[in-house]
Amino acid sequence: MMAAEDILTFHLQMLEKHIYNKGLLDAKKLITDRFEMMGIDLDLLITT
Numbered sequence: 001m002m003a004a005e006d007i008l009t010f011h012l013q014m015l016e017k018h019i020y021n022k023g024l025l026d027a028k029k030l031i032t033d034r035f036e037m038m039g040i041d042l043d044l045l046i047t048t
Helices: 003-047
Strands: none
Touching: none
């Protein structure tokens, strides 16, 4: 059981930067998309 845990820990350490960066990129896209939608909503309010 300990060997499997060590293997998992090793792989997570190898991938942790990729996983962290992917999370940041996903959050950035989500926030950017939401702000774009808010901008469209505000534009609609201004022009009507």
